[in-house]
Amino acid sequence: MITTSTRALRPAALLTFAAALLSTAGPVWAQVQPPSNTRPMAVPIAQTIPDAEDKPYPGTIQLMIDASDTTTGAYRVTETIPVPAGQSKLTLLYPKWLPGNHGPKGTIAELVDVRFYAGGRLLSWTRDPVDVFAFHVDVPAGAGEVTAKFIHTSPLRESEGRVTMTREMLNLQWEKMSLYPAGYYVRQIKVQPTVTFPAGWQVFTALDGKTASNNVVTWSVTDYETLVDSPIFAGLYAARHDLGQGVWFDLVADKPELLKIAPENLQVFRNMVDEAMLAFGAKHFDHYDFLLAMTDRMGGIGLEHHRSSENQYEPRTLVDWAAGDWDRNVIPHEFSHSWDGKYRRPAKLWTPDYRAPMQDNLLWVYEGQTQFWGLVLAARSGVQSKDQVLGQLANYAGSFTQYPGREWRSVEDTTHDPIMASRKPKPFSSLARNEEYYTEGALVWLEAEAILREGTAGKKGMDDFARAFFGMKDGDWGVLTYELEDVVKTLNGLYPYDWAGFFKTRIQTPGQPAPLGGIERGGYKLAWKEEPNPFDKARMASAKFISLNHSIGLAIDNDGRITGSRWDSAAFKAGLVTGMQILSVNGKTYDQDTIKAAITAAKGTSAPIELIVKRDDVVRTVQVQYHEGLRWPWLERAAPGTMPTGLDKLLAPRALAAKPAAKKPAAK
Known part of the structure; x- marks a missing residue:
């Protein structure tokens, strides 16, 4: 020293x-230098949870849920699990990787007051320190079963998560209020479910073997995979409609008047069922339930299952039919999933239990093609008008013309977003990208339709692919997995083409031009107008905001708060970002009309748009240099005329034309 x-x-x-x-x-x-610092060595992670094996679990689990407490929204669960002979420790898992969520979305934090018993004795247990979704329970010698008691605390407000119970309805999802034994494929675990509901409520689910005693409902023994795939909607105000071909329309609502649907509007859902059966060519369910909530109190949802789907509409969507046109696509989308996503499923997206991680690479088929079919079936049936569907396609296409994230990130890479980002909001989504395997995926499949149609002189299209790929075995409601090679092989069987190269370019390679090929080859073009298309206009009115994404580059709510800022837009360059509030526009108090007028007035001039904005406790003046006027995307026919284009033909009804004409009565 x-x-x-x-x-x-x-x-x-x-x-x-x-x-x-x-x-x-x-x-x-x-x-x-001081003496050498102490340096630790890693403790090896011990494997304490067995991998799933395809073997039967001994015995049947009894699952009893009390879902009658609409005040607290708490689901109280008693689950009795048989214990294999001689087993001194039972490992129970809470579902983590949830089907249809494409990521580890299990709500383990909502599982509380967990206790285990055998013979009336409280047992000791530990949570696995590596996989916190696993419970290791000490089983006393000779115990033949363990009873688990716990509570699933459903969120009471959106900030806590999705609300699943209100005073008028509930959405019971079995995976959120049950445990299952580790070491087994979930299809090999038998369960008998029983639920207690509020008095007077109607109950809807795809489960079989229903028996009821007052407000206690039991179903037949089923396997845990089917149970998780068969959620419940129940409600005080409810209605059920037969849509034909084994398909049911099960409605719950905040108020009884919201259940009313005009006969001609109910018919379009029947048309949709017919159109789907015709498009896919086979039925992969024995019966099917659309579970639909007309509500703004219970959380929104659109989730696929093999024999049912969970859906939510804004409360008046069925009553105010024209105003709700933009909001109805979830029903045909989720119905298409019975074929695309449930029956046919990417091999790495199918897992033997809810602990094994999912690999999402082929979601551009699973979700992207379902997005395509949801739009097509909506237009063909009338669930949505053709103008609304064209507006949605314009919305997708327009967004990708000004989307810097496409320069660095491929469509396929966005399939990992449910795992990476957990669907949370992003500061600059136009640069980060979101789950565009849905929307850009749909546009890629629209181009595939045009290639098939052109290459076969109109003889083949995506309907033929649907029948060949998804409609493979009528009546089979198992799971048939696939890889990308299977998709390419089926397409080449319809029309030989470099489909592998097509998907490599469109899906797997970033920096591609805007995906307009299907629109343009379908006889339409992307156009820009100073008024929003029908879809954009309706969704902005419903959500109480204005999207100026294609002009100055902002989304703004009705109070002037910026909810989105497009990377490298004029507004972005002026320093306008999410969270700011616009107080005035060119000296006038902010409202939608004022900012639209300012953008219009600046068109073709050199004068900036002057905004006074507030961020936290700082107020300042900002000048936006933008001079191209208001812009919203539309689809227009590329050439004048009345003959139907390829896109027109794709969206045209098929089922009515396919039905044989009624025979005239024989002359007497």
């Missing part, structure tokens, strides 16, 4: 001192 003070030394002495330091053995820093 050096203790001499250099402050007391004169320059000559400093040189002598420095020379003495340099003459010492070894570098100076080595002499002042």
